[in-house]
Each structure stands twice: as structure tokens, then as C-alpha cells.
Amino acid sequence: QVQLVESGGGLVQPGGSLRLSCTHSGSISRLFPMGWYRQAPGKQRELVASITSSDNTNYADSVKGRFTISRDNDKNTVYLQMNSLKPEDTAVYYCNTLVFTRAWGQGTQVTVSS
Numbered sequence: 001q002v003q004l005v006e007s008g009g010g011l012v013q014p015g016g017s018l019r020l021s022c023t024h025s026g027s028i029s030r031l032f033p034m035g036w037y038r039q040a041p042g043k044q045r046e047l048v049a050s051i052t053s054s055d056n057t058n059y060a061d062s063v064k065g066r067f068t069i070s071r072d073n074d075k076n077t078v079y080l081q082m083n084s085l086k087p088e089d090t091a092v093y094y095c096n097t098l099v100f101t102r103a104w105g106q107g108t109q110v111t112v113s114s
Helices: none
Strands: 004-007 010-012 018-024 034-039 046-051 057-059 067-072 077-082 091-097 108-112
Touching: 004 091, 018 034, 018 091, 018 108, 034 067, 034 077, 046 067, 057 067, 077 091
Parallel strands: 010 108
Antiparallel strands: 004 018, 018 077, 034 046, 034 091, 046 057, 067 077, 091 108
């Protein structure tokens, strides 16, 4: 049973934008905080953005001011709007709940290159 499905990645030039989507199962409660993570080959997976049940958000310093996380509880979907993309943003992006963590999905590849 797949519980997390990421989509929206692609190849963009520096300065470009992408909007990622994460559709999760109904078993993941709207009360759970959700997050977007990213991982490059040989690197650890790191949290870049999170959102709580009350829509409070937090961002890693590296993406603050450029990325925006949001959620639509009726659609069981979490979004990540990514603007002013830089080559160092290149990674596979994953979503997950920050509590009662589920199995990781396949992620979606984001490549920023000129």
C-alpha cells in the first residue's frame, strides 16, 4: 500500500521555478506535521521545509525566502513551491509525516543546471 507519492520534479535552469506535489493516504491525519526532505547521492536526507496542523511553517536556512510549503487537507496533498532555484538545490525530493513516519516514497528528481 503506497502512502506517499511525490511528483512535479524536472530539469530547470538556475533562477527557474518548480511546484512539487505530495499526495498521501487518508490514514495520515491532518493533525500530523508534514515535511519536505531532499537527498543528493552520497549525502544524508535533510529536512528543508515543514508545516503543522495550524499551518505554521519552518524552513532550512538554505531555502528560506525561496521555497514555500502549503497543504490542502481536503485533497490530502502537500505542496512545495520552489523559486529562484540554484544548482545546489539539485536532489531527490521526498515528503513524509514528521511523526509516525511512513515508508519513504520514490521521491521526485529536481535538477538545476545551465
